Amino acid sequence: MTATNGTLLVVGSGLKVYREYLVAPISRRARAAGLELVLLNNLKPTWQCEYFDEVVVANVFDSAVMGAAAREVAARRRIVGVMCWDEPLVLDAGLLAAEFGVPGLSERGVRGCRDKELTRAELTAAGLHQPGFELTTTVEHARAAAERIGYPVVLKPRAMGASIGVVFAADRSELDEAFRIALSASRVDPGPYRASAIVEAFAPGPEISVDGAVHKGEYLPLFVARKDSSDHPYFEEVGHVVDAADPLLADQELMRTLARAHQALGIEDGITHTEVRLTDRGPLIIEINGRLGGDLIPFLGRIATGIEPGEVLFDVATGRRPDTAPARRAVAGIRFGYPERDCLLRSVTVPTQAPGLVAAAPMAEPGSTLRLPPGGYLARHSFVVCEADSVPTCRDRLAGAAALVELDAEPVGPPVADAPFAMPAGLLDVDE
The missing domain is CATH 3.90.1170.60 (Aldehyde Oxidoreductase; domain 3)
Structure with a gap:
């Protein structure tokens, strides 16, 4: 096999300490398959040079600039897959995958993941357990929404990640400040969902995350992470634990809920990171992110289960059904x-x-x-x-x-x- 088999386009690499464990196996698999790797990155390459055949430096946080750079690569190379694991870039990367006609979340799927209001609406319409919610742009609107929904509530930016700007409000005395904080965080998002905040009912219960692969609409769970968070009013993530033998992997209600949620959003191919509350009414999907988990959760999954997340990502990005069977129990x-x-x-x-x-x-x-x-x-x-x-x-x-x-x-x-x-x-x- 030769390099003429095509090119995998990677949008954004991230920090070496956070992402090299993904890039290295992807590079090995690409070379074995006769594929070349091209990276679109916002800064000049350093450690990435070892793994990529070409690095194109462009402002990937500007949709127009990033799109033009990707199309320039596509004009001289045959793109067979697009990968992205950085939350602010997921939407544009997903739309490019759809434009290039390669495996991806689908245009509908990537929008459903990135836009938290749309996620809530689609999952509610599908009959899945969801909190009451409302998108707001003014504090007056947020006050009225909270009264209709009922306290306590959570306010969050429409499209940020990592619990940035997510605030708990126990009652109306805390609402105005919570809205100010959520709205301020939302303005940092350079995308189309900025300057708005969602008000939603607070759902008590332990929070977990599940990283899973989707191949032609089939949901395949990889591993469960138990999340440790800071005290209210914020939801800062202070740690995670992954157990290869976590009994939740055999919980049929949870697995059905995850599969139904992905189907409801129209997700076709990719890896997702789903955050779930385990409530007294059953599992409640908090959000589905169209990427691998952050916080080194996939690294923990690799240590605990032996599943290589970089190889799974390579498979789904190139249209293959990945092997998700665990190889170890730790x-x-x-x-x-x-x-x-x-x-x-x-x-x-x-x-x-x-x-x-x-x-x-x-x-x-x-x-x-x-x-x-x-x-x-x-x-x-x-x-x-x-x-x-x-x-x-x-x-x-x-x-x-x-x-x-x-x-x-x-x-x-x-x-x-x-x-x-x-x-x-x-x-x-x-x-x-």
């Missing part, structure tokens, strides 16, 4: 380090040895200002990943490894009034 977890208050980071040191430690790394550079909600989000200074043969042991190991992180930081004052919130530190790759 438990893996991640714990993120957050400061106790807004601070200027001087240094952070992570452990190199600890029981069950698989990986640990800083997540912010010295000199970074880390701000907690509502002034900023994902103010993480580090992470640790541990493996064990049981969930309790894994959690104990995570706590032990996290306690070994050494942080040197100085407190900073509050942000300027009405300043836009601080974007998460360390989430984009940097120039060499």
